[in-house]
Amino acid sequence: MSLIVQKFGGSSVANTNLLLNAAKKIIKKYNEGNEVIAVVSAQGNTTDKLIAEAFKISPLASNRELDVLLSSGEQVSIALLSIAIKKLGFPVISLLGWQAGFKTDSNFGNAQIKKVETERIKKEIEKKNIVIVAGFQGIDSYGDITTFGRGGSDTSAVAIAAAMKANICQIYTDVEGVYTADPHKIPDARKLSEISYDAMLEMASLGAQVLNSRSVEIAKKYKVKLEVLSSLTDVPGTIVREMAKNDEIVITGITGDKDVAIIEILEMPDKKGENLRIFSKLSDLGINTDVTQQFINDKTTKNPTFAVKRNILLETLNILKSCCVNKIFYDSKIAKVSLIGAGLKLHPEVAAAVFETLNKAKIKVHLSETSETKISVFIDNQYMDKAVKILHDKFF
Amino acid sequence: MSLIVQKFGGSSVANTNLLLNAAKKIIKKYNEGNEVIAVVSAQGNTTDKLIAEAFKISPLASNRELDVLLSSGEQVSIALLSIAIKKLGFPVISLLGWQAGFKTDSNFGNAQIKKVETERIKKEIEKKNIVIVAGFQGIDSYGDITTFGRGGSDTSAVAIAAAMKANICQIYTDVEGVYTADPHKIPDARKLSEISYDAMLEMASLGAQVLNSRSVEIAKKYKVKLEVLSSLTDVPGTIVREMAKNDEIVITGITGDKDVAIIEILEMPDKKGENLRIFSKLSDLGINTDVTQQFINDKTTKNPTFAVKRNILLETLNILKSCCVNKIFYDSKIAKVSLIGAGLKLHPEVAAAVFETLNKAKIKVHLSETSETKISVFIDNQYMDKAVKILHDKFF
Numbered sequence: 001m002s003l004i005v006q007k008f009g010g011s012s013v014a015n016t017n018l019l020l021n022a023a024k025k026i027i028k029k030y031n032e033g034n035e036v037i038a039v040v041s042a043q044g045n046t047t048d049k050l051i052a053e054a055f056k057i058s059p060l061a062s063n064r065e066l067d068v069l070l071s072s073g074e075q076v077s078i079a080l081l082s083i084a085i086k087k088l089g090f091p092v093i094s095l096l097g098w099q100a101g102f103k104t105d106s107n108f109g110n111a112q113i114k115k116v117e118t119e120r121i122k123k124e125i126e127k128k129n130i131v132i133v134a135g136f137q138g139i140d141s142y143g144d145i146t147t148f149g150r151g152g153s154d155t156s157a158v159a160i161a162a163a164m165k166a167n168i169c170q171i172y173t174d175v176e177g178v179y180t181a182d183p184h185k186i187p188d189a190r191k192l193s194e195i196s197y198d199a200m201l202e203m204a205s206l207g208a209q210v211l212n213s214r215s216v217e218i219a220k221k222y223k224v225k226l227e228v229l230s231s232l233t234d235v236p237g238t239i240v241r242e243m244a245k246n247d248e249i250v251i252t253g254i255t256g257d258k259d260v261a262i263i264e265i266l267e268m269p270d271k272k273g274e275n276l277r278i279f280s281k282l283s284d285l286g287i288n289t290d291v292t293q294q295f296i297n298d299k300t301t302k303n304p305t306f307a308v309k310r311n312i313l314l315e316t317l318n319i320l321k322s323c324c325v326n327k328i329f330y331d332s333k334i335a336k337v338s339l340i341g342a343g344l345k346l347h348p349e350v351a352a353a354v355f356e357t358l359n360k361a362k363i364k365v366h367l368s369e370t371s372e373t374k375i376s377v378f379i380d381n382q383y384m385d386k387a388v389k390i391l392h393d394k395f396f
Numbered sequence: 397m398s399l400i401v402q403k404f405g406g407s408s409v410a411n412t413n414l415l416l417n418a419a420k421k422i423i424k425k426y427n428e429g430n431e432v433i434a435v436v437s438a439q440g441n442t443t444d445k446l447i448a449e450a451f452k453i454s455p456l457a458s459n460r461e462l463d464v465l466l467s468s469g470e471q472v473s474i475a476l477l478s479i480a481i482k483k484l485g486f487p488v489i490s491l492l493g494w495q496a497g498f499k500t501d502s503n504f505g506n507a508q509i510k511k512v513e514t515e516r517i518k519k520e521i522e523k524k525n526i527v528i529v530a531g532f533q534g535i536d537s538y539g540d541i542t543t544f545g546r547g548g549s550d551t552s553a554v555a556i557a558a559a560m561k562a563n564i565c566q567i568y569t570d571v572e573g574v575y576t577a578d579p580h581k582i583p584d585a586r587k588l589s590e591i592s593y594d595a596m597l598e599m600a601s602l603g604a605q606v607l608n609s610r611s612v613e614i615a616k617k618y619k620v621k622l623e624v625l626s627s628l629t630d631v632p633g634t635i636v637r638e639m640a641k642n643d644e645i646v647i648t649g650i651t652g653d654k655d656v657a658i659i660e661i662l663e664m665p666d667k668k669g670e671n672l673r674i675f676s677k678l679s680d681l682g683i684n685t686d687v688t689q690q691f692i693n694d695k696t697t698k699n700p701t702f703a704v705k706r707n708i709l710l711e712t713l714n715i716l717k718s719c720c721v722n723k724i725f726y727d728s729k730i731a732k733v734s735l736i737g738a739g740l741k742l743h744p745e746v747a748a749a750v751f752e753t754l755n756k757a758k759i760k761v762h763l764s765e766t767s768e769t770k771i772s773v774f775i776d777n778q779y780m781d782k783a784v785k786i787l788h789d790k791f792f
Contacts, residue, residue, distance in 0.1 A: 016452050050472070056412050057476060058483035065482070068490050069475035072468040076446070079465035080453060086461070087454035094464050099539055120539070143495055143516070 002167040003125075004029050007039040007135065007157035011174045012231035013077050014044035016084075022231060023084040025172065026130055030090060035125050037164065039135040039157040040081055042073025063108035067137075067147045071097065074134035074153075082132050092130040095120060097145070100131075101163075102138030102156065104146045111138060111146035113155065116163035133160065151212030158215040162222035169224050171211060172231035177238035178203065178210055181254040181392045185385055190396055192252060193236075196243040199252040200226075202340040202374045216240065250350065251341040251395050256388045258381045259310040260334045262367055264303050265320065266327035278323045279304075285312065285319070307336060307367060307378050334366065335384035338376040339391065351375050357394045363387050398563040399521075400425050403435040403531065403553035407570045408627040409473050410440035412480075418627060419480040421568065422526060426486060431521050433560065435531040435553040436477055438469025459504035463533075463543045467493065470530035470549075478528050488526040491516065493541070496527075497559075498534030498552065500542045507534060507542035509551065512559035529556065547608030554611040558618035565620050567607060568627035573634030574599065574606055577650040577788045581781055586792055588648060589632075592639040595648040596622075598736040598770045612636065646746065647737040647791050652784045654777045655706040656730045658763055660699050661716065662723035674719045675700075681708060681715070701763060703732060703774050730762065731780035734772040735787065747771050753790045759783050 006029070008022045022038070030036045050069050054061045061069075078094035085092040101117030124131045135153025138146050148155050154171060161169035178200065179189040195203070197220035204213040210228050219226050219240065229237025268275055287308050308316050310332055320328060344350055351368075354375055358365055363386065367378040379387055402425070404418045418434070426432045446465050450457045457465075474490035481488040497513030520527045531549025534542050544551050550567060557565035574596065575585040591599070593616035600609040606624050615622050615636065625633025664671055683704050704712050706728055716724060740746055747764075750771055754761055759782065763774040775783055 016449075019453065053412075053472075053476060054479050057415065057479045060483065061479040062482055065475045065478045065490055068478075068492070069472060072471040072475075075468040075471065076449075076465060079461045079468075080449060082461045082464075083450050083453045083457040086458055087456065094461055096464070096541075145492075 001033050001035065003035045003037070003164055005037045005039065005157050005161040005164070005166045005169040007153055007169070007171045008041065008081075008231060009153065009171075009173050010041040010044050010046065010077075012172050013040055013081060018231075019077075019080055019084045020088075022081060022172070023088055025231060026085060027088055027090050030130055037121065037125070037131045037133060037160055037166070038081070039133045039153055039160060040074060040077045041135050041153040042070075043077050043080075046073040046076070064144060067108045067111075067145050070147050071134070071137040071145050074136055078132045078134045085130055085132070090130055091128055092132060093124050094132040094134070095124070096134045097137030097156070098139035100133045100160070102159070104138040104140055104148075106140040106142065106144065106146065108144075108146055110149040111140070113138060113148070113159050116159050118160075118163050121160070121164065148214075151215070154212045154215035155218065158218045158222075158224050158226070161224045162218060166224065168227055169219070170227045170229060170237075172229060173210060174230065174232070175210060175228075176230040176233060176235055177228050178240070179253065180251075180396050181388055182256070185256075186254075186389055186392045188392060188396065192238045194239045194241065194243065195252055196342065197240060198373050199340050199342060200240045202338070203253055203255055211240075250343065250347055251339055253340050254388055254391050254395070255338050255340065256384045257309075257336045257338075258384055260307050260336045260378060260381070261310050261313045261330055261332035262305065262307045262334050262378055263313075263316065263320075264305040264329040265325055266303055266329055267325070268304070269324040274323060278320065278325065281319050281323065282306070282316065285316065287312075287316065305367060307334065307369075331366070333381050334378050335381035335387075336376050336378055337384060337387045337391065338374050339395065340374050342373060344370060344375055345372050353394065354391060357390055358387060361386065361390050397429050397431065399431045399433070399560055401433045401435065401553050401557040401560070401562045401565040403549055403565070403567045404437065404477075404627060405549065405567075405569050406437040406440050406442065406473075408568050409436055409477060414627075415473075415476055415480045416484075418477060418568070419484055421627060422481060423484055423486055426526055433517065433521070433527045433529060433556055433562070434477070435529045435549055435556060436470060436473045437531050437549040438466070439473050439476075442469040442472070460540060463504045463507075463541050466543050467530070467533040467541050470532055474528045474530045481526055481528070486526055487524055488528060489520050490528040490530070491520070492530045493533030493552070494535035496529045496556070498555070500534040500536055500544075502536040502538065502540065502542065504540075504542055506545040507536070509534060509544070509555050512555050514556075514559050517556070517560065544610075547611070550608045550611035551614065554614045554618075554620055554622070557620045558614060562620065564623055565615070566623045566625060566633075568625060569606060570626065570628070571606060571624075572626040572629060572631055573624050574636070575649065576647075576792050577784055578652070581652075582650075582785055582788045584788060584792065588634045590635045590637065590639065591648055592738065593636060594769050595736050595738060596636045598734070599649055599651055607636075646739065646743060647735055649736050650784055650788050650791070651734050651736065652780045653705075653732045653734075654780055656703050656732045656774060656777070657706050657709045657726055657728035658701065658703045658730050658774055659709075659712065659716075660701040660725040661721055662699055662725055663721070664700065665720040665722075670719060674716065674721065677715050677719065678702070678712065681712065683708075683712065703730065703763060703765075727762070729777050730774050731777035731783075732772050732774055733780060733783045733787065734770050735791065736770045738769060740766060740771055741768050749790065750787060753786055754783060757782065757786050 082094040104111035135156035177191040181189040183189040226240035365377045369376045478490040500507035531552035573587040577585040579585040622636035759779045761773045765772045
């Protein structure tokens with residue numbers, strides 16, 4: 001007998017038919033003799049609709065009240081999914097985040113799980129109940145409801161799997177697994193049968209939408225075996241697990257992120273130590289300034305140059321201004337295309353092949369970053385889809 | 397400084413404009429220097445829509461899961477109302493039923509409040525917050541969410557007012573107060589400035605929709621002064637309070653209930669004691685068999701005859717069958733029209749006038765009941781509106 005945690009995203013429970021479909025996936029595992037905990041998101045675009053309602057009243061709604069509002073979405077889906085499972089004749093109980101023991105900090109809208117108190121879940125499992133848990137939500141030490149931010153139900157599922165020492169955590173979604181590139185854009189994209197936590201982390205943080213980064217970090221930390229698979233088909237998905245170095249293929253996948261800006265500091269302030277101050281402030285913001293090649297405006301430059309997500313461009317410019325940086329060049333129509341793999345620093349021929357391939361297609365690389373697990377190039381965002389395609393053709 | 401509890405029903409918070417309107421009512425009292433707690437229902441027909449969603453999956457949904465589902469309705473409205481109050485610049489916090497301390501039994505769908513633990517509410521009032529509370533919902537001793545049944549938000553409001561020793565509990569609704577008859581049907585209906593708890597209880601249990609009976613019972617028990625008033629106008633409503641006998645006018649109002657059936661037992665079982673068993677079982681069901689005049693099928697009858705709400709007709713017939721009653725006449729197209737007042741047994745002329753008025757209009761009375769506080773007549777339900785009108789003309 002195994003303990004299985006399953007997670008169904010909003011698109012997998014969006015209507016009555018899909019709810020019954022998810023119910024059957026759950027029951028199948030239960031019928032095979034497993035203990036099953038299913039974590040559920042809000043139905044379809046419920047969360048967006050609730051946010052729109054709130055913003056109609058006030059665009060400055062407090063995060064605490066938004067969390068009360070948004071957490072109602074999963075409340076509806078756990079109740080309906082439980083009703084569906086009961087209708088099919090199986091014992092089931094639904095638990096809200098606070099009932100399932102998700103204790104968090106008070107960072108409303110983006111709360112961190114501090115621990116999962118599993119007494120109630122264990123009691124229900126002992127009673128042979130299928131347990132349906134509201135994802136995305138918890139409770140802080142004041143007894144207030146908190147939510148975990150976009151993709152937070154993945155985090156809920158992995159955190160429960162870790163706390164309950166589950167044998168596997170299955171993430172049901174609308175694709176059949178993790179692909180070498182976005183299968184909606186690259187028809188040749190291949191599904192991976194396995195991927196390491198590290199490579200998955202790179203994929204997640206670089207714009208692959210299948211899993212949120214925080215959930216992969218927790219999975220890695222607690223060695224939770226994940227499976228990403230489709231709720232609509234019955235084929236095996238992609239297993240995310242710890243892998244020995246030599247298990248890994250060199251290149252796992254290719255991702256693209258259209259919403260990037262690059263910044264070049266044209267004149268550093270004179271004051272001593274200011275340089276360090278700038279980079280430590282940027283690093284606090286999570287901005288990686290470790291870039292290896294810099295070609296801005298067709299020239300090689302030695303000026304400090306780095307990339308940021310477009311939504312923090314203004315914030316970054318403000319920081320630079322506060323540090324007395326007065327001459328800046330920036331370009332906010334940039335895409336970041338990344339090859340994810342393992343041991344990439346040991347294989348410089350991969351980076352060379354990336355540059356050569358893009359060069360042949362006349363796509364200029366403004367900036368690049370290389371690490372053990374990825375090679376990222378920053379290009380004009382109009383060429384992103386093309387770049388992903390030709391690189392995918394080259395490497396897969 | 398007073399402590400005021402306000403309650404806003406679903407129709408008073410159904411959209412953004414109405415939410416802002418309710419927010420202003422709350423802020424007005426707060427600005428006058430009062431402490432304010434507002435209890436809110438789910439928006440508009442949210443509860444009906446959620447029930448329909450559940451029934452689409454299964455008409456046999458468990459009450460526990462229905463309570464998880466339905467309680468999401470008030471969760472949305474407290475969050476939105478709090479966002480509206482904050483937007484208008486006032487300090488506010490929302491609390492769900494379990495956060496506000498509503499401890500109930502485990503009778504899902506129709507739970508009874510056992511106590512209200514007011515620590516959290518008091519803490520928020522001390523912080524000068526306006527407190528917005530989700531009506532209709534609480535938590536049982538296992539930590540599961542319960543709901544109080546239709547009209548349950550009235551009960552929430554009165555229970556908080558009692559526990560907090562509020563100076564007044566204002567029930568905002570879509571009519572301006574308690575009327576001598578349903579103002580939608582009787583244009584001449586008069587708004588009462590005051591009414592006693594007992595008369596209000598009769599009105600509520602006899603089909604006047606303004607307040608649910610349980611809330612009036614709690615108000616009477618803890619001497620909570622109620623005001624029923626409109627959320628859309630600014631005029632004083634009807635005060636419900638303890639009244640000395642000679643304060644009361646003889647007749648307070650007239651109500652009609654279309655959903656009634658009358659049952660005549662044509663042959664009582666022979667067995668000794670069976671008679672008593674029948675009536676004690678009926679009494680357990682809340683059926684009053686104390687009827688004073690009986691004219692069934694145009695004949696005066698001495699057979700045991702009584703009225704029941706149409707929705708428990710089948711249950712009642714089952715009980716009678718289980719008690720070996722095999723010959724029964726019933727008519728399920730009956731309406732109950734009631735005059736509510738005080739000291740009615742001391743004023744037999746009132747009952748006489750009721751019968752005379754109906755007789756003149758050729759409306760047959762099949763059955764009647766008289767108590768200190770009401771005179772009810774049972775007539776064919778097609779004549780209900782007419783009977784209410786002519787009695788209202790006669791007495792007001």
